Amino acid sequence: MNNLRVLDLAIIxxxxxxxxAVGVYFARKNKNPEQYSSASGxxxxxxxxxxxxxxxxxxxxxxxxxxxxxxxxxxAFVFSVSMPLAAWVAARYFVPFYRSTxxxxxxxxxxxRFGGWARTYAxxxxxxxxxxxxxxxFFGIAxxxxxxxxxxxxxxxxxxxxxxxxxxxxxxxxxxIWTEVVQGVIKTFGAxxxxxxxxxxxxxGVANIGTIGQQNDKFSLGGFAPDxxxxxxxxxxxxxxxxxxxxxxxxxxxxxxxHTAASAKxxxxxxxxxxLLYLPASLLFFVIGTALFAYYQVHPELIEAVxxxxxxxxxxxxxxxxxxxxxxxQLLPTDYGDKVMPHFMVTKxxxxxxxxxxxxILSAAMSTISSGMNAxxxxxxxxxxxxxxxxxxxxxxxxxxxxxxxxxxxxxGMGTGIAMIGVKSVLDxxxxxxxxxxxxMLGLFxxxxxSRQTRNHEALTATAIGxxxxxxxxxxxxxxxxxxxxxxxxxxxxxxxxxxxxxFLIGLLLxxxxxxxxxxxxxxxxxxxxx
Numbered sequence: 337m338n339n340l341r342v343l344d345l346a347i348i349x350x351x352x353x354x355x356x357a358v359g360v361y362f363a364r365k366n367k368n369p370e371q372y373s374s375a376s377g378x379x380x381x382x383x384x385x386x387x388x389x390x391x392x393x394x395x396x397x398x399x400x401x402x403x404x405x406x407x408x409x410x411x412a413f414v415f416s417v418s419m420p421l422a423a424w425v426a427a428r429y430f431v432p433f434y435r436s437t438x439x440x441x442x443x444x445x446x447x448x449r450f451g452g453w454a455r456t457y458a459x460x461x462x463x464x465x466x467x468x469x470x471x472x473x474f475f476g477i478a479x480x481x482x483x484x485x486x487x488x489x490x491x492x493x494x495x496x497x498x499x500x501x502x503x504x505x506x507x508x509x510x511x512x513i514w515t516e517v518v519q520g521v522i523k524t525f526g527a528x529x530x531x532x533x534x535x536x537x538x539x540x541g542v543a544n545i546g547t548i549g550q551q552n553d554k555f556s557l558g559g560f561a562p563d564x565x566x567x568x569x570x571x572x573x574x575x576x577x578x579x580x581x582x583x584x585x586x587x588x589x590x591x592x593x594x595h596t597a598a599s600a601k602x603x604x605x606x607x608x609x610x611x612l613l614y615l616p617a618s619l620l621f622f623v624i625g626t627a628l629f630a631y632y633q634v635h636p637e638l639i640e641a642v643x644x645x646x647x648x649x650x651x652x653x654x655x656x657x658x659x660x661x662x663x664x665x666q667l668l669p670t671d672y673g674d675k676v677m678p679h680f681m682v683t684k685x686x687x688x689x690x691x692x693x694x695x696x697i698l699s700a701a702m703s704t705i706s707s708g709m710n711a712x713x714x715x716x717x718x719x720x721x722x723x724x725x726x727x728x729x730x731x732x733x734x735x736x737x738x739x740x741x742x743x744x745x746x747x748x749g750m751g752t753g754i755a756m757i758g759v760k761s762v763l764d765x766x767x768x769x770x771x772x773x774x775x776x777m778l779g780l781f782x783x784x785x786x787s788r789q790t791r792n793h794e795a796l797t798a799t800a801i802g803x804x805x806x807x808x809x810x811x812x813x814x815x816x817x818x819x820x821x822x823x824x825x826x827x828x829x830x831x832x833x834x835x836x837x838x839x840f841l842i843g844l845l846l847x848x849x850x851x852x853x854x855x856x857x858x859x860x861x862x863x864x865x866x867x
Contacts, residue, residue: 347691351698352499355515359503362511369734372508373440373714374595379513381602384593385609387513390520391589392614394704397621398523398697399476399674405625407673411558414569416618418576423611426584427604433785434591435600441718442591449784450795457799459719461777462588466708466745471752477701478753483678484694489757493750496701501746504706505739509596512706519699526696527620529689534627537684539634548630564826575829578836582778588711628676629669642679646672705749713741776802778832779839787844794846802839806831
């Protein structure tokens with residue numbers, strides 16, 4: 337299907353050219369690594385807040401959240417509800433901590449506390465998280481644009497990725513932040529436009545959407561029973577708190593932005609601005625998903641094309657039309673939720689508006705990918721290359737590594753996105769991967785900051801045990817029936833919760849055991865607590 341008219345293509349092309357032009361403009365200012373990675377602390381707090389908001393509001397939100405709401409309910413919205421508490425912890429403790437260290441990398445402190453292994457472990461976890469994030473976002477954007485243009489998903493990822501790499505390499509963190517300010521406005525406007533067009537095409541309007549949503553339990557936030565084996569309210573709340581704590585406190589994407597602010601107060605304000613913007617924006621996308629569900633309940637014949645396409649993708653190329661139709665009839669809304677909004681755009685949005693909404697979806701993808709590429713390049717240069725291969729890099733050498741790292745991360749992210757083609761839900765994939773990679777990193781960081789008496793070998797032991805727990809929780813559900821009792825009984829969203837707490841609590845326990853009362857031969861052997 338190709339619904340892009342000349343006007344749509346012109347709007348999209350204008351948007352892409354404008355993003356590259358921003359990179360070219362800021363390239364003139366990037367004469368040293370400090371300017372490239374932290375903008376020399378010259379960005380106002382409101383712009384940083386808009387930038388963080390735009391990073392949160394990725395294409396995973398733009399496409400995955402409506403798809404999730406279409407297929408299930410508003411259970412995933414509880415993730416957003418957890419943000420204020422995580423933001424309070426970050427603004428109160430993490431921002432002053434990072435600003436006081438003066439280190440551009442979020443992971444340098446781990447080496448000072450526990451040694452090089454801790455820093456390297458956190459960096460590896462971060463880079464794997466970024467590949468998962470960037471890959472899922474590339475996949476999401478390709479999913480939509482394939483429906484609109486007919487081009488292959490691989491080609492779409494390649495073209496989009498090249499544009500992002502160009503302006504990120506040229507402009508550095510300053511270009512990333514200011515393009516994200518623009519992208520945050522564009523994607524919010526695009527979401528409001530989509531909701532307006534759904535309501536405009538919906539017989540009975542908002543009232544009918546609400547009625548159908550209630551009849552199908554679409555507004556449920558999940559069960560409130562203390563059940564951690566399913567995606568209940570409490571499971572998503574815990575998952576959201578730990579993930580958001582990881583984002584605001586440990587993720588280089590956000591920590592690096594704290595250094596671009598003129599003061600710690602401005603950096604803290606940027607976090608709260610992000611929360612104030614993201615909570616209603618997140619709710620908006622759940623409303624869109626429910627509105628789409630109601631629309632296609634009224635017009636079930638209009639969704640048949642999507643179901644047939646999904647069925648055809650699941651069957652061999654030799655499948656007959658009858659087999660495809662039979663499979664399509666058995667599909668549930670959860671099986672094709674991610675493809676519903678692109679289908680609505682193709683069939684119901686008039687020319688011109690399609691270009692605007694595609695630009696909004698591109699904004700959603702590009703903002704998160706560009707910040708992830710810049711942060712990953714910074715971490716690779718400071719924490720891996722300069723730490724292990726070539727210390728004391730000159731300014732020119734550092735800039736060269738930052739540029740090279742940005743390109744490599746962008747290309748690897750594209751490869752990860754291509755590998756994700758065919759997954760059921762982009763939001764589920766991202767949540768699962770981020771929970772796995774972030775768990776160990778957050779637990780180790782909390783141990784380093786909160787428990788000042790934990791030593792290197794104790795942190796290493798706790799981390800090793802935590803990683804084993806994370807691996808068991810991740811892979812044990814695949815064990816055969818004969819090993820059923822050894823499977824992880826908890827929901828997969830609990831991986832980051834249990835993994836983080838395992839590392840942190842075992843580290844505290846080992847420290848306490850070491851400090852337990854013993855008979856000392858000399859007074860100086862008794863270790864006093866440090867306050």
